Amino acid sequence: MTDNRIRSIAIVGGGTAGWMTASALAKVLGRDYAKITLVESDAIGTVGVGEATIPQINIFNRMLGISENDFVCRTKGSFKLGIQFVDWGRKGHTYFHPFGKYGVDMEGVSFHAYWQRLYQDGLAPWIDEYSIQAKAAEFGKFMRPIDAGNSPLSQISYAFHFDAGLYALFLREYAEAAGVTRREGKITRVLQHGESGFIEAVELEDGGRIEADLFIDCSGFHGLLIEGALKSGYVDWSKYLPANRAMAVPCSGVEDITPYTRSTARDAGWQWRIPLQHRIGNGYVYCSDFISDEAVRETLLANLDGEPLAEPRIIKFTTGHRKKHWVKNCVAIGLASGFMEPLESTSIWMIQSGIARLLSNFPDRSFNPVDIDRYNRVITTETEEIRDFLVLHYKATERTDTPFWDYCRNMEVPDRLAEKIAVFENSGRCFRENEELFNDTSWFAVMTGQLMKPRTFDPVAQLLSLEETQSRLNQIQTAVTNSAEYMPKHRDFINDHCAA
Numbered sequence: 001m002t003d004n005r006i007r008s009i010a011i012v013g014g015g016t017a018g019w020m021t022a023s024a025l026a027k028v029l030g031r032d033y034a035k036i037t038l039v040e041s042d043a044i045g046t047v048g049v050g051e052a053t054i055p056q057i058n059i060f061n062r063m064l065g066i067s068e069n070d071f072v073c074r075t076k077g078s079f080k081l082g083i084q085f086v087d088w089g090r091k092g093h094t095y096f097h098p099f100g101k102y103g104v105d106m107e108g109v110s111f112h113a114y115w116q117r118l119y120q121d122g123l124a125p126w127i128d129e130y131s132i133q134a135k136a137a138e139f140g141k142f143m144r145p146i147d148a149g150n151s152p153l154s155q156i157s158y159a160f161h162f163d164a165g166l167y168a169l170f171l172r173e174y175a176e177a178a179g180v181t182r183r184e185g186k187i188t189r190v191l192q193h194g195e196s197g198f199i200e201a202v203e204l205e206d207g208g209r210i211e212a213d214l215f216i217d218c219s220g221f222h223g224l225l226i227e228g229a230l231k232s233g234y235v236d237w238s239k240y241l242p243a244n245r246a247m248a249v250p251c252s253g254v255e256d257i258t259p260y261t262r263s264t265a266r267d268a269g270w271q272w273r274i275p276l277q278h279r280i281g282n283g284y285v286y287c288s289d290f291i292s293d294e295a296v297r298e299t300l301l302a303n304l305d306g307e308p309l310a311e312p313r314i315i316k317f318t319t320g321h322r323k324k325h326w327v328k329n330c331v332a333i334g335l336a337s338g339f340m341e342p343l344e345s346t347s348i349w350m351i352q353s354g355i356a357r358l359l360s361n362f363p364d365r366s367f368n369p370v371d372i373d374r375y376n377r378v379i380t381t382e383t384e385e386i387r388d389f390l391v392l393h394y395k396a397t398e399r400t401d402t403p404f405w406d407y408c409r410n411m412e413v414p415d416r417l418a419e420k421i422a423v424f425e426n427s428g429r430c431f432r433e434n435e436e437l438f439n440d441t442s443w444f445a446v447m448t449g450q451l452m453k454p455r456t457f458d459p460v461a462q463l464l465s466l467e468e469t470q471s472r473l474n475q476i477q478t479a480v481t482n483s484a485e486y487m488p489k490h491r492d493f494i495n496d497h498c499a500a
């Protein structure tokens with residue numbers, strides 16, 4: 001058998017995607033399997049946003065073997081228990097999409113089905129009362145889960161907010177120590193094989209040249225290799241996710257760091273608020289067909305917690321994804337492979353997923369199309385599933401106050417989402433299909449939070465008597481409240497464990 005393995009890998013781009021990929025490949029493949037080079041251009045820079053995550057990032061951190069306290073400290077980060085949605089279902093209404101589950105399932109039936117049964121008759125308070133994440137967020141509390149038997153304190157699920165620039169630096173240090181070579185410079189030319197079209201090398205402005213067997217395109221929206229050279233094509237989802245710009249600005253004001261991301265619906269989109277140790281990240285995601293940049297700027301600046309720390313800057317994008325994420329000997333990861341929008345902080349997760357799936361379908365130099373096709377199919381399905389979850393937030397609204405919300409309320413949605421909505425409207429049931437990222441709890445949280453009202457409740461939620469159901473829900477509510485009260489303030493937890 002000849003040794004046909006990949007001997008050299010070039011990663012194009014040094015943003016979050018590039019350095020996450022470099023770190024993971026260096027960790028998993030070790031120093032001797034292949035030479036890994038990362039090229040980035042200081043002159044071009046990175047997108048500079050992308051600061052909220054979901055709990056799956058813990059898997060990535062564990063895989064790298066990094067210290068969580070060190071990671072939070074070095075990235076001036078904070079902890080995240082979920083997302084607070086303000087004014088989405090209707091103006092004046094707020095809900096929380098927590099990580100983790102509500103309550104505990106009973107007799108094999110989901111907790112939220114029992115809650116629905118009581119809530120529809122006015123016999124239970126709002127669902128947040130049964131989520132340790134939602135309750136702790138309300139109290140501004142945080143701690144990591146502890147081993148406490150059935151207590152909600154054993155089930156705390158969390159993610160992070162971090163400074164994107166510091167995160168890339170943190171990972172760069174990790175990757176370089178693990179053997180990755182960094183090359184600074186602007187790529188001006190991509191050289192392809194005359195017949196096969198495979199990428200052979202990239203050329204830099206300074207005359208340098210990097211050859212490799214496998215190229216990973218982490219060049220951001222540029223899609224320098226996957227689109228520029230290999231013409232993958234783009235699937236445009238603007239009709240479902242019409243936002244096409246974001247205006248971002250950091251501000252001061254971090255006395256009491258809230259342990260959650262806030263998303264506030266605005267006239268033609270929504271505004272994020274991401275609290276870090278040294279600043280708050282803010283941005284208004286919008287559709288330029290419905291509002292001017294000037295109006296966005298005015299709203300954004302009028303809704304900051306503190307002084308702006310920079311000039312607001314506009315980032316333009318088209319929601320959707322590359323027709324193929326992997327073409328020939330090039331795999332696109334990060335914004336180079338597509339972007340939906342940051343509503344549920346899923347982009348960094350998609351980077352993680354791209355890396356994990358690349359590793360589990362890792363090629364040799366024959367680049368078997370079977371592996372490539374499989375990779376493309378799985379990533380596309382995953383992207384579509386996330387898209388549907390995001391579209392739900394826009395579609396399921398009572399807002400009629402602006403043309404943007406009229407468009408969203410009336411737009412056609414993908415079939416799979418239409419079915420999920422129809423099922424929920426009938427019985428309040430939600431399902432996680434196959435391996436989709438968002439589970440039934442998340443679908444339930446957003447459908448309920450967006451004020452969708454089922455015709456009735458899941459009939460199997462009558463396995464327990466009404467009295468027994470009420471009694472168990474009361475116990476759970478008390479345990480959740482007591483646990484949240486027991487937790488330290490988020491700021492104190494950071495000060496004690498991971499202050500920058």
Ligand SMILES: Cc1cc2nc3c(=O)[nH]c(=O)nc-3n(C[C@H](O)[C@H](O)[C@H](O)COP(=O)(O)OP(=O)(O)OC[C@H]3O[C@@H](n4cnc5c(N)ncnc54)[C@H](O)[C@@H]3O)c2cc1C
Pocket residue numbers: 012013014015016017018039040041042044045046047048049050051052053164185186187188218219220221222224246248283315317333334335336342345346347348349351
């Ligand atoms: C408004 C907005 C908000 C977001 N919020 C979130 C969030 O809260 N959570 C989340 O998970 N994701 C979020 N994202 C997505 C997230 O920012 C990205 O997934 C993440 O930053 C990865 O970006 P990237 O590394 O792919 O691209 P970039 O950061 O753009 O990096 C591209 C790299 O390629 C290099 N490069 C490009 N062209 C060349 C060239 N010719 N030569 C050499 N180098 C080159 C650049 O120098 C840079 O190093 C958000 C995105 C946007 C637009």
